[in-house]
Amino acid sequence: MSGISLTEFYERSKRLAKGNQKFLARLKNSDPRKVDTAFHRLHDDVFAETDCLTCANCCKTTSPIFYQADIERAARSLRIKPGDFVTKYLRVDEDNDFVLQATPCPFLDPDNHCKIYPDRPKACREYPHTNRKKMVQIMDLTYRNTLVCPAVLEMVDRMKRLNPEF
Numbered sequence: 156m157s158g159i160s161l162t163e164f165y166e167r168s169k170r171l172a173k174g175n176q177k178f179l180a181r182l183k184n185s186d187p188r189k190v191d192t193a194f195h196r197l198h199d200d201v202f203a204e205t206d207c208l209t210c211a212n213c214c215k216t217t218s219p220i221f222y223q224a225d226i227e228r229a230a231r232s233l234r235i236k237p238g239d240f241v242t243k244y245l246r247v248d249e250d251n252d253f254v255l256q257a258t259p260c261p262f263l264d265p266d267n268h269c270k271i272y273p274d275r276p277k278a279c280r281e282y283p284h285t286n287r288k289k290m291v292q293i294m295d296l297t298y299r300n301t302l303v304c305p306a307v308l309e310m311v312d313r314m315k316r317l318n319p320e321f
Contacts, residue, residue, distance in 0.1 A: 179294040197310040211267035218255035219278030232274035
C-alpha cells in the first residue's frame with residue numbers, strides 16, 4: 156500500500172474505474188451485514204498499513220461538508236466568530252451545503268498535518284467512510300472515493316479478490 160505515488164494512484168484508479176463502479180453497484184444488492192463485515196475488516200487491515208500523512212489527497216482535492224457544529228468548533232479553534240469563518244473559508248454548493256471555497260484545504264500544512272485536527276469537521280473525522288454501518292447505502296460515495304483515496308482503492312481491490320461471493 157505504501158510507496159505508490161499519486162500519479163501512479165491516479166493512473167491505477169482510472170484504469171480500474173469502470174470495473175470498480177460495476178462491482179460496487181452489485182454490492183448494493185448484497186447482504187448488508189456481509190458487506191459491512193468485509194469492508195470493516197479491510198478498513199482495519201488497509202489502514203494498519205497506511206500513513207495518510209504521506210498522501211493527504213482527500214485534503215488536497217475535495218471538501219468536506221461543514222455542518223453548523225463543525226463551523227462553530229473550527230471557528231472556536233481559530234479564535235474567530237462562526238460568521239467570519241463562513242465568510243473567509245466557506246461557500247454554499249449546489250446541494251445547499253457549506254463546503255470549502257477552494258482546495259487544497261486551507262488548514263492543510265505543507266507536511267500534510269491538519270491545523271485544526273482536533274476540531275476538524277465530522278466528514279473529515281469519518282473519511283473515507285469505509286467503516287460505516289450499512290455500507291451498501293453508500294456504494295456511489297465509495298466508488299467516488301476510489302478516485303481520491305489510495306486506501307479505498309486498495310480496499311475495493313482486495314474486496315474483489317478476497318470475497319468471490321460478491
